[in-house]
Amino acid sequence: MSNSQTSPRRALITGGASGFGLGIAEAMLARGAQVAIGDIDPERLQDAERGLDSDNLLVIELDVTSPKSTAAAVAACEERFGGLDTLVNSAGVIAFNPLEEISEAEWDWVLDVDLKGTFLCCQAAAALLCASGRGRIVNIGSDAAKVGFPLLAHYCAAKFGVVGLTKVLAGELAPRQVTVNCVCPVGVSGTGMGQAILELKTEATGMQPQEILAATAADIPLQRNPTVQDIVNAVLFFISDEAAFLTGSALDVDGGMLSTIPVPGMEV
Ligand SMILES: NC(=O)c1ccc[n+]([C@@H]2O[C@H](COP(=O)([O-])OP(=O)(O)OC[C@H]3O[C@@H](n4cnc5c(N)ncnc54)[C@H](O)[C@@H]3O)[C@@H](O)[C@H]2O)c1
Numbered sequence: 509m510s511n512s513q514t515s516p517r518r519a520l521i522t523g524g525a526s527g528f529g530l531g532i533a534e535a536m537l538a539r540g541a542q543v544a545i546g547d548i549d550p551e552r553l554q555d556a557e558r559g560l561d562s563d564n565l566l567v568i569e570l571d572v573t574s575p576k577s578t579a580a581a582v583a584a585c586e587e588r589f590g591g592l593d594t595l596v597n598s599a600g601v602i603a604f605n606p607l608e609e610i611s612e613a614e615w616d617w618v619l620d621v622d623l624k625g626t627f628l629c630c631q632a633a634a635a636l637l638c639a640s641g642r643g644r645i646v647n648i649g650s651d652a653a654k655v656g657f658p659l660l661a662h663y664c665a666a667k668f669g670v671v672g673l674t675k676v677l678a679g680e681l682a683p684r685q686v687t688v689n690c691v692c693p694v695g696v697s698g699t700g701m702g703q704a705i706l707e708l709k710t711e712a713t714g715m716q717p718q719e720i721l722a723a724t725a726a727d728i729p730l731q732r733n734p735t736v737q738d739i740v741n742a743v744l745f746f747i748s749d750e751a752a753f754l755t756g757s758a759l760d761v762d763g764g765m766l767s768t769i770p771v772p773g774m775e776v
Pocket residue numbers: 522523524525526527528529546547548549552570571572573597598599600601602621625648649650651692693694695696697699700701702
């Protein structure tokens with residue numbers, strides 16, 4: 509993330525050992541950034557470290573639900589990079605259950621990782637992001653941050669909350685030149701969470717994964733499923749100098765899905 513005018517970015521990416529977080533880390537490293545990946549899963553972190561294989565990489569075991577852990581992760585970034593100007597909140601979990609069957613523990617787990625974790629990381633990183641004079645926060649929301657999906661009361665509540673948090677922090681941090689935006693993808697099968705969802709759908713419907721993917725692609729106006737790279741591209745845009753005047757947005761990366769409703773008998 510550099511050009512002739514600006515120095516390389518210094519980033520912390522939560523959930524950085526897998527899926528979108530890993531894709532964002534790879535893309536930022538390729539652009540010369542210094543990147544810390546923070547993740548709760550040590551095995552995934554080891555694999556990611558091997559795969560990314562970069563001197564500009566810092567690997568941090570991080571639990572986003574713990575204020576102590578988030579503070580330590582930010583301190584490690586400051587020590588290694590001398591500061592921080594980019595935070596990507598990609599750590600996330602999901603569970604599917606009807607209202608009556610969501611236990612308090614399951615509700616707390618999803619809200620703690622997806623919403624409180626985002627808040628804690630923003631809070632921990634805020635001072636360094638402000639000090640950089642060009643801070644960027646990009647939160648990963650979801651289509652479930654815009655629409656209510658059955659069986660996802662906790663996940664939707666958390667992701668709607670992430671959009672709310674994005675807008676509040678955009679206003680609070682704007683005077684200190686930190687932008688705060690959110691990227692809201694529809695389902696992407698090429699991540700850990702995406703694979704788990706596909707397996708659940710396979711079990712529930714008896715359909716083959718390829719049939720399910722064909723059906724979801726057919727429902728998307730642009731007629732294909734999103735790739736990890738589609739989401740990485742949106743995050744890179746918010747981090748770029750070109751997006752310096754954008755803050756408080758929650759961008760749908762959805763192939764048009766949430767913008768149009770097909771009308772029976774009026775198909776194109
Ligand atoms: N894949 C999709 O279809 C999809 C769609 C919309 C939004 N999202 C969101 O994208 C984000 C990234 O998910 P993904 O699809 O790349 O899945 P993923 O499972 O590949 O990545 C999520 C990462 O978060 C880490 N994590 C979980 N709990 C953590 C904790 N307490 N502290 C630190 N790290 C933790 C996991 O170990 C994992 O490496 C999530 O916020 C998810 O809700 C995913």
